[in-house]
Amino acid sequence: MQQAIYRILDANLDRAREGLRIIEEWCRFGLNNPSLAEECKKMRQELAVLHTWEIRQARDTPSDVGTELSHPREETRDSIESLLQANLARIQEALRVLEEYGKLCLPEMGGVCKSLRYRVYTLESHLLNSDRHKKLYRSSLYLVTSSSENLLAIVDDALRGGLTLVQYRDKSTDDNIRLVKAQQLCKLCHDYGALLLVNDRVDLALAVDADGVHLGQQDIPIALAKEILGNHKIVGRSTTNPDEMQNAIAEGADYIGVGPVYKTPTKPGKEPAGLEYIEYAAQNCPIPWFAIGGVNLTNINYVVAAGGQRVAVVRSIMESEQPSVTVRQFLGCLG
């Protein structure tokens, strides 16, 4: 019995690791995307740790009745997409098997493989999904809104300046008005081909068919938000330190907020994480991340020097006399 389970684990650890290597090669040589390639490599390494001597010892290839079995569809691939799709599915299947059989004898394997499966879903979104994730990748400036009578006019002007990512953040308005504003913002952003995410509220994001939601540390699990919104939508998470970053990645976040970089009245009482955390993110974060908190046109060069390539701002744009000009200036600094 134990021997049979170890053989299953051995075969599926191999499948998952091979599948990841195939995806990694495309990220590295096809997309020239070092962060996605690094994420694949990290996942392979985590699986390698689980692939212990005892499990490898159980291998018995000559008596494996499955080595000759292959589906005709595995013999040909008609595009890179179908190759990626097939291998991502293979990795997900293998991780599911590892999760289930691992529970019988190696309890820690279940948890690790579950988290890896979420990360593979995120990888899949970045590689295959819609324009939405590509737009997220390409966005270097993220406007997080604050309450304003001129909300739509400010966002409109900022979009004219080239902004491609907006978060509707409104902590105090009544829900019936919030719903209307979220609808209006969603339409406005989509008219410009930009993305709209809703802060905190998965229900509002669902109701207006927004592109996703931004969740804080106290909000619901990312997997649940994706169950509600669909895996094709974007879910982001705020982080203030490396542990929160690693948890968000393990949970399958599509992007994270990294901050506060500086003390900011927009988020009173939240101690700055500083440029050190930006440097950490630059070295360690494989998914898109946005430096947030007190970032403006005067200090953005420090953020960029620390490795920040994307920033999220509230006041710098919401309080600007000319949002479109400010957007262009930010985009100029972010290259």
Ligand SMILES: Cc1ncc(COP(=O)(O)OP(=O)(O)O)c(N)n1
């Ligand atoms: C891009 C981005 N990063 C961080 C936050 C902050 O989220 P949270 O910690 O949930 O705080 P509130 O914004 O809800 O007050 C964010 N909104 N966006």
Ligand SMILES: Cc1nc(C(=O)O)sc1CCOP(=O)(O)O
């Ligand atoms: C909404 C928010 N979240 C932060 C975090 O660090 O999680 S800092 C922040 C406020 C950012 O506003 P401004 O650009 O006006 O300083």
Ligand SMILES: [Mg+2]
């Ligand atoms: Mg929040």
